[in-house]
Amino acid sequence: MIPIDFKNKVALVTGVGDNDSFAWYIAKALQAAGARLVFACHPRVVGIVESFLSRDADRESRELPYGGGELKPEKVFACDASYDTMDDVPPEVKSDRRYAKFADYSIQGTIDAVGKEFGGIDILIHSIAFSREITKSAKETSRKGYMEAIGISAYSLTSMLRAAEPYMTGREGGACAVGLTYLGGEKVVPYYGGGMSTAKAALQIDAQQLASNLGPKNIRVNLISAGPYLSRAMRSIKPGEGEKTVEYAKSRSPLPRAIEPEEVANATAFLCSPLASAITGHILYVDCGYNVMGV
Numbered sequence: 001m002i003p004i005d006f007k008n009k010v011a012l013v014t015g016v017g018d019n020d021s022f023a024w025y026i027a028k029a030l031q032a033a034g035a036r037l038v039f040a041c042h043p044r045v046v047g048i049v050e051s052f053l054s055r056d057a058d059r060e061s062r063e064l065p066y067g068g069g070e071l072k073p074e075k076v077f078a079c080d081a082s083y084d085t086m087d088d089v090p091p092e093v094k095s096d097r098r099y100a101k102f103a104d105y106s107i108q109g110t111i112d113a114v115g116k117e118f119g120g121i122d123i124l125i126h127s128i129a130f131s132r133e134i135t136k137s138a139k140e141t142s143r144k145g146y147m148e149a150i151g152i153s154a155y156s157l158t159s160m161l162r163a164a165e166p167y168m169t170g171r172e173g174g175a176c177a178v179g180l181t182y183l184g185g186e187k188v189v190p191y192y193g194g195g196m197s198t199a200k201a202a203l204q205i206d207a208q209q210l211a212s213n214l215g216p217k218n219i220r221v222n223l224i225s226a227g228p229y230l231s232r233a234m235r236s237i238k239p240g241e242g243e244k245t246v247e248y249a250k251s252r253s254p255l256p257r258a259i260e261p262e263e264v265a266n267a268t269a270f271l272c273s274p275l276a277s278a279i280t281g282h283i284l285y286v287d288c289g290y291n292v293m294g295v
Helices: 022-032 042-051 107-117 143-168 196-217 233-235 239-251 261-272
Strands: 010-016 035-043 075-076 123-126 175-181 219-226 285-286
Touching: 010 022, 010 107, 022 035, 022 123, 022 261, 035 042, 035 107, 042 075, 042 107, 075 107, 123 143, 123 261, 143 175, 143 196, 143 219, 175 196, 175 261, 196 219, 233 239, 261 285
Parallel strands: 010 035, 010 123, 035 075, 123 175, 175 219, 219 285
Antiparallel strands: none
16 A cells, blocks of 8 residues: 655645535645644634534544544634735735734744744645626626636735745755636636636646745645535525536536545645655646536
8 A cells, every 4th residue: 555644744725614625625635644733714704614623513524534523623823815915915914803813814924923933834725716797708707806716816826935035945845835716717718707717717827836935845745636516615606506507517527426526635635745746837637527528
């Protein structure tokens, strides 16, 4: 048996918002392999995530695969990927009661806090995407909405890795980052507008650029392009459309079924492991082959 062992590895998982997201399942897979987990969540959902991590009603969702115990990050940090530093935060946000209880929720502040407290970062998971105009077509998308989607969903990876470089350099066996993308960054997908498709396209070339920039420091950067998955986030975009998208992909994929979030988590664990030590700048499709089909 070829093992994947992340014992003593520090894994920062960003973008955790609930207990059925890819980020949640990825976190469980990493911890099942022995990683020390740290979460970075949007300030508005820190309390929600902490409740998922403690409520008896959600105990089953915390069970780790392979009999590994129960999901339990060592710390949950607040992080709003809109802001590189606290100097970028506007006054109205700083005074918002949902933000005011946190001293620093910028990317730089969060990365510095994690790197210093945990002595470095071996694994960084980027699971962040947002567009307030996602249901709008490209021609209806405002400049403000478009730029916001790209800034949060794509540029945040660059910002995080720039901040994390000192903490990921010199790690035993090297360090790695894995982000999540979607076929909507390459092809037109209905109800995936508002700048989100463009953001995913940007994320993909950014990941390749970052792989080149950080390779000399033995830091690998890869993406997983996951197939349609009916998460809470997807269900909230446009009621009923998420189900249609999943069924459409299921009926046309070479493997004629929907993906499972555990499959994305397992692929992520592989990319973070020594088994993928020569893989960087790559997009790994975990979509039952849907991306290869022309119709």
